[in-house]
Amino acid sequence: MLCDDYKRVVYFFLDGSVSQRRAVELETHRRDCHDCDERTLVHRKLRDFVKKRLAPISAPEHLKVRLVQSLRIAE
Amino acid sequence: MKTAEAYEHEQGWDFEKAAMPYVDSLYNTAYRMTRNSEDAEDLVQETYLKAYKYYDKFEEGTNFKAWLFKIMKNTFINNYRKKKLTPHKIDFSEIEESYERVIQKNAPDLIRDPESEIFQDMMDADVKRALDSLPHDYKMVVLLADIEGFSYKEIAEILDCPVGTVMSRLYRGRKMLERTLLDYARKYGYIRGEAEPAKMRSRKDEVKGRKKKDEKGEETDVQEPEESEEEVLFAEAEDEEFEFEVEEQEEERFEVE
Structure with missing residues (x-):
């Protein structure tokens, strides 16, 4: 496997969306290739970072009240 | 035998019970889409009212959360078209x-x-x-x-x-x-x-x-x-089809070959 092949699927690899056979190939390449190993770590860290920083915003209570009220009126 | 009124009431209650657990998720995405709380609230409210209206169209056994998100996406696009906002473009x-x-x-x-x-x-x-x-x-x-x-x-x-x-x-x-x-x-x-x-x-x-x-x-x-x-924003973009072969395995899993 070439690094270019690895780069094209690294996100999907991290998603766990590649076939088992493919995952083994990617894992093998990663073990032998320092650059691709680092690349994988960076992608993973960046994704975790984004997820953490974009913490879910809960719906405000007044919206929940309003929704339930409007649904009951709509009935 | 139930009266029509009682039946409707039951359906409304059923919808409320099914849909309200997703309000935080929907609001969160609505907020990221509209970038402000006021529009996000309106978008979520419109989504819920539409979803309630079409609740009988929802196919039992399919993904309810995804269905709600789909309604929200469509509502957003319709509102967006009215406002004609300028999209971001990147090379x-x-x-x-x-x-x-x-x-x-x-x-x-x-x-x-x-x-x-x-x-x-x-x-x-x-x-x-x-x-x-x-x-x-x-x-x-x-x-x-x-x-x-x-x-x-x-x-x-x-x-x-x-x-x-x-x-x-x-x-x-x-x-x-x-x-x-x-x-x-x-x-x-x-x-x-x-x-x-x-x-x-x-x-x-x-x-x-x-x-x-x-x-x-x-x-x-x-x-x-x-x-x-x-069109720019919501284009189907056939040309951007990913070049990997996507292979469906089991129900929810996609395999990249």
Whole structure:
């Protein structure tokens, strides 16, 4: 496997969306290739970072009240 | 025998019970889509009322959360079309080119300390800004996949597009987001790396650049500025189909071959 092949699927690899056979190939390449190993770590860290920083915003209570009220009126 | 009124009441109660648990999720995405709480609240309310109205159309046994998100997406597009907002535009070839150099150069810095956050001092606002800098279609798939945790197949259902398109947008969207974050990080000195200025070009610059490319007869990824804004933002984008063969295995799993 070439690094270019690895780069094209690294996100999907991290998603766990590649076939088992493919995952083994990617894992093998990663073990032998320092650059691709680092690349994988960076992608993973960046994704975790984004997820953490974009913490879910809960719906405000007044919206929940309003929704339930409007649904009951709509009935 | 139930009266018609009692039946309707039951259905309403049923809907409320089924739909209210998703209000936080929907609001969160609505907020990221509209970028302000007032519009997000209106969008969620409109979504719930529409979903209630069409509740009998919902197919039992299919994904209710994805169905709600789909209604919200459609509602947003309709409202968006009315407002005719200007979409963000970005040159993909530009991103693609320098991204590899940037990530290669900064990798050791970024992974040195496994316990720390990558850019300790980067503000949440910067991350939000980076996300908002993505074209709408790319922002949506990143949000739905990485924040809401939907599968490719669910996202394809919500956005009414093929799974290959979801993957293609995810690939590009994530890359653009990472690239923008790395640009910010370097600009504010959180990571070292040579000064390679952030090249998120303005729409005007981009159109200029595109014309130049066209004269040389080269192909470009940039969408036609002549297209109407809605088309640019919500285009099915056949040309961006991801080149991997996507193989469906089991129900929810997609395999990249």
